[in-house]
Every structure is written in C-alpha cells, then in structure tokens.
Amino acid sequence: MNYQIKDIGLADEGAKKVEWAYREMPVLDILRKKYKNSKPFAGKKIAACLHVTTETANLITTFRDAGAQVYLCASNPLSTSDEVAAYLAREGIFVFAQRGEDSKSYWDNIRRCIESEPDLTIDDGADLTVTLHKEYPRLADKVVGGCEETTTGVHRIEALNKEKLLKFPFIAVNNAMTKHFFDNRYGTGQSTLDGIIRATNILFAGKRVVVAGYGWCGKGVSMRAKGMGARVIVTEVEPVRALEAIMDGFDVMPMDEAAKIGDIFITVTGNCNVIRFDHILKMKDGAILANSGHFNVEIEVNKMEEQKVSKRRIRHELDEYTFKDGKKVFLVGEGRLVNLAAAEGHPSSVMDMSFANQFLSSLYLLNNKIEIGVYPVPIEIDREIARLKIESMGMSIDTLSEEQEKYMKSW
Known part of the structure; x- marks a missing residue:
C-alpha cells in the first residue's frame, strides 16, 4: 500500500490546516521556490520518522517538489494529525501513521519506511535510525547520510558512533543555533x-x-x-x-x-x-x-x-x-x-527554521562526501537561515565594512 492512515476522506480538512501553517513558514517557501525547477533530490528516496503535523507536511512536500520520493512515519504514537496524514497520502506521499496507533503498528510503520531502501534519513528521536542499524544493516550500508531533529535522538546517535556502530554520517540538526535557540526555547x-x-x-x-x-x-x-x-x-x-x-x-x-x-x-x-x-x-x-x-x-x-x-x-x-x-x-x-x-506542537514560525535546517542539511549530505560521524549543521547554513528569517520579517541587519573586516582579522 502507498499509505496506512485513518481515513483518506480527511484530506480536505488537512489541506486547509497545512495551508494555514505554510503562511508562517516563509524560509521553507523560499527554499521550495529555489529548488522546484532544479530538483536536486531527483531519483532519491528519503525515509522520515517525524511528528506528522502541518509543519512536517510542508517540509515533506518541499522535498517532494525538489524531486525526492518520501516515505513518512510517525515518531510518536500520539503526535499524528490524521487530517494531515490524509492530505499527504492524497499528495502522493508514502505515509504510514495514525494517531493512537499501538506499539506493533508504530514499529511496523517504521519498518515500512526503512524497507523503501532510502538514500537519506530524517529522524526525530532516532527510533528509525536505531531500527535501521539493528534490523537492516545491509540497507544502512547504502544510506548516504541522515539528519536528527532532537536532543534525545542526537544522544542516541552519538552513542552509536562512540561504539563504532554508526554506518553513515549524521548532521545533528537539533544543535543548530537556529534550531535550539528558537525551536527548543x-x-x-x-x-x-x-x-x-x-x-x-x-x-x-x-x-x-x-x-x-x-x-x-x-x-x-x-x-x-x-x-x-x-x-x-x-x-x-x-x-x-x-x-x-x-x-x-x-x-x-x-x-x-x-x-x-x-x-x-x-x-x-x-x-x-x-x-x-x-x-x-x-x-x-x-x-x-x-x-x-x-x-x-x-x-x-x-x-x-x-x-x-x-x-x-x-x-x-x-x-x-x-x-x-x-x-x-x-x-x-x-x-x-x-x-x-494534548496540543498541536510547536508554532509554525519556529518549525520554519528547524525544517529549513533539515532541508539544507540533507542537500549538504547529498552533495558532499563525508566520513561516518556526527556533525554540526554547517555554520553557513545556520547563518543563511537566520538571514532569510530576518528578511522575511521585514527587517535587516548591518554588514561589516572592509576596514572592520580587516581590523577583526588583525592581531
């Protein structure tokens, strides 16, 4: 099946909720427009284990518009919006998530995403990552790289790496300044x-x-x-x-x-x-x-x-x-x-920066040969996302003059 959800009939309601969230996600909108024609993820599969919310839907469809084939499951049995899952299924996303799913369904859905044989992974808590390494080592060997959204997940992946069990490079998106300063706080x-x-x-x-x-x-x-x-x-x-x-x-x-x-x-x-x-x-x-x-x-x-x-x-x-x-x-x-x-997760405007980090970090992994390990988000990505967010808010900042740059570099 292309999806495992509660009810495809909820898609219209989900579409309206996703549209509302997108109004507060201008950085992701900039990235969608920038990469829609060039499609840098064409021919690539992404397995994503995330909270299935309106904000996640906008990240997933941005990846889709940039050429990726996306397989999505929930990272928490109570975090799925059934309306959003239905909308994504109608949009052609392979989505396996239902609010309140039992433990067996939760893990089966993670395995469905892994069995797509992904080129890239995006995780929130590292359940997909750990399952991939424990149960599907052959498929893990083929993964180009992965991104992790949370503090808990980064700790688990760092533990894998410390024990020399990690099979592909990871970018700790959670540790980006434009993530933990804003999303977490x-x-x-x-x-x-x-x-x-x-x-x-x-x-x-x-x-x-x-x-x-x-x-x-x-x-x-x-x-x-x-x-x-x-x-x-x-x-x-x-x-x-x-x-x-x-x-x-x-x-x-x-x-x-x-x-x-x-x-x-x-x-x-x-x-x-x-x-x-x-x-x-x-x-x-x-x-x-x-x-x-x-x-x-x-x-x-x-x-x-x-x-x-x-x-x-x-x-x-x-x-x-x-x-x-x-x-x-x-x-x-x-x-x-x-x-x-008990609620709807983070406001869209902070997830805008978190998911912009996910998108650009995934692109960085795809375009660069990186050794196995856990890495921070490249500082140029962090700063570009901050710059775009400031710009979208109708504000601007100063830039250093040549004299100031020379002074700062001089001993």
Whole structure:
C-alpha cells in the first residue's frame, strides 16, 4: 500500500490546516521556490520518522517538489494529525501513521519506511535510525547520510558512533543555533504550556510549577510559566545549568524537596525516571504531571499503573490516578510528549527554521562526501537561515565594512 492512515476522506480538512501553517513558514517557501525547477533530490528516496503535523507536511512536500520520493512515519504514537496524514497520502506521499496507533503498528510503520531502501534519513528521536542499524544493516550500508531533529535522538546517535556502530554520517540538526535557540526555547516553551492548558484548563498564575531540566527546552518552559504568573522551581543535575537557573531568578532544589510543594510538574530532560513513584507519593493531592521530553520514560508511569487503586479519563488527554491513601494525581497525555499529545506542537514560525535546517542539511549530505560521524549543521547554513528569517520579517541587519573586516582579522 502507498499509505496506512485513518481515513483518506480527511484530506480536505488537512489541506486547509497545512495551508494555514505554510503562511508562517516563509524560509521553507523560499527554499521550495529555489529548488522546484532544479530538483536536486531527483531519483532519491528519503525515509522520515517525524511528528506528522502541518509543519512536517510542508517540509515533506518541499522535498517532494525538489524531486525526492518520501516515505513518512510517525515518531510518536500520539503526535499524528490524521487530517494531515490524509492530505499527504492524497499528495502522493508514502505515509504510514495514525494517531493512537499501538506499539506493533508504530514499529511496523517504521519498518515500512526503512524497507523503501532510502538514500537519506530524517529522524526525530532516532527510533528509525536505531531500527535501521539493528534490523537492516545491509540497507544502512547504502544510506548516504541522515539528519536528527532532537536532543534525545542526537544522544542516541552519538552513542552509536562512540561504539563504532554508526554506518553513515549524521548532521545533528537539533544543535543548530537556529534550531535550539528558537525551536527548543520558544517553541517548546509555548507549546508545552499550551498542551497542559488544553488538557486541564488550569490557571498558571500563582501555581508552583516544577520544571525538571534547564536545557534549552527547560529554559523556554520556565520563562513562559514565569510570564504567566507561576512561581517556578527548577530541578537539575548539572551544576552550571542549576546556577544559571538561580541567576535567572528561579528557585532550585532537588526533586525530593520540590515534590512536596509543587502544583504542576513538567519534565524536559531526555532521561528516564526523573519523577519516580516515590516522588509522586510525596506530592500533594491534585498534583498535575506532564512530560515534554521526547520519550514517555521521564515519569515513572509503569509504577503509577501498578500502584493505582483506580484510573479514569477525566478530560481529553487527562487521566486521574487514585492511590491507596486516597491521593489523586493527574497525568497529561499518558506521559507522552505533552505539546503533541494534548496540543498541536510547536508554532509554525519556529518549525520554519528547524525544517529549513533539515532541508539544507540533507542537500549538504547529498552533495558532499563525508566520513561516518556526527556533525554540526554547517555554520553557513545556520547563518543563511537566520538571514532569510530576518528578511522575511521585514527587517535587516548591518554588514561589516572592509576596514572592520580587516581590523577583526588583525592581531
């Protein structure tokens, strides 16, 4: 089959949503127009494991217009927009994704994309990359290169490389300045709170919000929660980041202490069991738990399932857990990525830069012979995307004069 989706009849609705998102993606629009005629990806297959959202649709159709044959699957069982998947299927994209798909379907869809024998891969969390290396080593040997979108995925690919198991070069798109400065900080910051509010309809003002992790995503979440009137507490394991959080005006303490006083808990670390069940036992009745890290391992949900007396779905993407002592806690989006499980992901304007990085980095991999390893986005690509974004916003910046350039290069 060319696609595995919920309902092709949803395509019209998806088309309107994709069109709306595209209005906020001027850099991708520039790239689409620039490469539509030359088609640099002609004859190439791309396997992409991404959140199937309106923004992703615009990236995928940009690749399509540049000549690529694209195979798309979801990078999270709860992140797919069925309307968008239907639109892409109608547009001729090989798309295998359905919101709420079970574990077997999720992994089968990843394998379908791998079995297309891709020339390039684009990943979000490295599930496709790891499956390709473990189960399809022969096909991995033929891949020209890959791009990774997330911090979690970059960590996994770097671990593969460290063990000398990586079979083709990767560009860590997540680490581009025009990605983590904006997507992680402003995108995650806004969309995480958006997901929690949609699921709970709570007021953030006056609440104690505990943010686990003060990387770029944690900075964004903390900044936005503070801006909405919350009293923010940060938990960290890295002393420099913890110090930065203090200097930014936040309280910093271990999770053991924060658990006793927090109202809302948000994990953004990329690690497992950041909120353990023994932390949950210390929380006040009515505490709300949400995860904005890539995988659903940051909150010890399995222990919550084992120890619960009862569980019920009380609102859309909000589950109430009751424990033996009568305490109730509320879990948003099953502990999965909250901004996509309970909302629509990042705003299009920040994904514009992230996906422009994906497009140009893929083109760079195709046009350059690179040894196996994990590489940053070339600085010239990062700066060009920033320049185009500034231009699209109707603004401009200064340039150095010959005298200034000479001065800066002189000892």
